[in-house]
Amino acid sequence: MKKKRRRLKKKYRRRLQLILILGIVGFVVVYQLNNRSTDTQQTTMATVVPKKIIKRTFTKTPYVQATVDTSNLDVNTATDADYSVPIYETASTSSTVIGQTYDGVWSDYHGTEGAFxxxxxxxxxxxxxxxxxxxxxxxxxxxxxxxxxxxxxxxxPGHGGDDVGSLDNTETIYEKTLTLATTKTVKKTLEAAGINVIMTRTKDSEYTRLAKVAEITNNANANLFISFHYDNYDYANQAEGYTTYYYYDHSEAFANTIHTQLAANNSLSDRGVQVANYMVLRNTFVPGILLELGYLNNDNDLAIMNTANYRQMVADAILAGIENYYNLSK
Ligand SMILES: [Zn+2]
Known part of the structure; x- marks a missing residue:
């Protein structure tokens, strides 16, 4: 009898311990989940508060831009390797190659050692x-x-001259035509608001080499860079929507700000903000983005985006985005 009671007590005690432990674990889990969702909210909020966007610290650091002699390369057949520069573990070509950087890429400068x-x-x-x-x-x-x-x-305005870019499904509408028309509308809108605008080309027959595009931007003392494109997919009517691309971390805030404005009034599918290693982005130092404003070989996209209304929507979104980026919105 005594023994049994003790056993019961033991059983009861164990149950109590279990309940206590479960209670503590439950509390910790709920507490952490709560905390996590607060963190997420704060992060999300921080990205839309313009004050945070302005705190960018990339202005005074020395940089090293990787350079490869690409003058003899054929842009259409060259591979990534043709643009690459080996990165060594120590300041010696006989040390281990730990990776590569690419022509035009800006890296932080951490010092000089001999010929390195x-x-x-x-x-x-x-x-x-x-x-x-x-x-x-x-x-x-x-x-x-x-x-x-x-x-x-x-x-x-992406492409130009012999480089027509993407085609629509009837093969009569060229990307180079749409990018120029769009850029001209954006130029007008930005200039009316007082912004100085530099175009990398102004004529349909004109083609500006990609390296030259970045050079123009880097030499112009420009604040921002925007490249305009219309997309293409291997199969007709299989892909849709618009995308904002950036490359360097210091362009992310600009990309997000413009994309938010674009998304507010664009009826095409939103493919989001993405990182991409495009030459015009990696060679350009200032905050820069590349916009793919819809699929030329998607008939639905084309009907919407090949209009003056769409181009004006894009222009207004870019102006509003720039105002927000600099915390100047009215
Ligand atoms: Zn393009």
């Missing part, structure tokens, strides 16, 4: 490249402005 620059790439790889494959520069980009007329924006 020590760099940190946008992917956070730290190593050495030969000086002959690097150009050291200090970039200063104005990050706070008082009014729009302090701004210079480079607009790049």
């Amino acid at each position: 620059y020590k760099i940190k790439t946008p992917d956070n790889l730290v190593g050495y490249i030969e000086k002959e494959h690097g150009k050291k520069a200090t970039y200063k980009v104005q990050t706070t402005i008082n009014s729009l007329d302090e701004l210079t924006v480079v607009l790049d």
